[in-house]
Amino acid sequence: MKGKFIVIEGIEGAGKTSAINYIAHILRKEHKIKKIKIVREPGNTPIAEKLRKLIKKGNKNEELTDISMLLLIYAARIQLIKKIIKPSIKKGSWVIGDRHTLSSFAYQGGGFKIEDKIINKIHKISMDNFKPNLTLFLDVLPSIGLKRILSRKNRDIIENKSINFFKNTRKKYIKLIKHDKKIIKINANLKINQVYRLIKNKLNSWIKIEKCL
Template identity: 35%
Template sequence: MSSGRFITLEGTEGVGKSTNLRFIESVLQQHQINYKLTREPGGTPMAEEVRELLLANRSEQVADDAELLLVFAARAQHLERVIRPTLETGSWVLCDRFTDATFAYQGGGRGLSKDMIAQLEAVVQRGLQPDLTILLDLPVEIGLARARERGELDRFENERLGFFERVREAYLDRANADPQRFAVIDASGTLEQVQQQISEVLECYLQKQGAACE
């Protein structure tokens, strides 16, 4: 049986991932594609517990290396129990964040070694990469203002502006380095404008089955 496709959605705080995940789902449904919606960190009961550990505000400062290892521990469980089995059945996986977020947040934001992250990536993923990554890009100030409107902020959302500037830069660097996989969406426009861009990317991807879209 042929493998399914692995699509990820990435972006910093306030870019509209939740709303646009639902839109991507609607496109897949229109094309009668079987898929599994999941997220990182999380996706399994154990990985969701790790997510709670990572996001909770706490008085104890979390060591950067500990944060990174927790992220990959959750990812290892997620891959083993959800992502690989789903792809092997021929169904698609739609995931809210994946390893690009680790390079952006722990690499760019925290300043951890990209080589160290890449080593963990190789061990845990064994070559598995998303087939298509949609990156919602937005100026940090706008995104944080939107995030604050949602209510109480988690441990990451409480970081300073400079942290998120570095995260955004790391995301864009990865997109520039791998244009065959990434589609960068300008998320500063209206919802209709953003979803029109996403629709064009998905329709092109579906028609060309992963070939580069002009």
């Protein structure tokens, strides 16, 4: 099969990192896919990593505005797509991404309350119709997700947001994925083995369809 771009989405505590590693395991063991690249947003390129630090940690002398954060996220995203994702797919690799554009619409639109029309304008200019082949949305209740990240040290700007912020973000995610057939919702409130089982079934079913196309 040709290279594909699979994205894992969800609020904090959804279990994205574990899910990404498990998906890579399935692709290698069950589908004999050897070329796999794991990326995260924002990040992975030298410029994007510097932007990630600014987005996540901010600046002690100046507060980052919501629109500025959105623009920095898209700047980092463009670097990642142009420098890593597209070249990797072109070479036949399967790229698994920790977040993509859906996060911007959910977090910036739902949590930070930036108007959709503003995000859409930036998105249209930046993305040139580039989309993931598949998105798995790990749906976890904010009350559960936030409990899972309590032990994290040095939580970033987003992780320190209120539960209402994450409720609004999740609500936006649900609205966004409702009519998109390329996005599969996974119940991430369950125990990890149950979540893995759901991911495996959905992923294998999708790959089976892709092979027939």
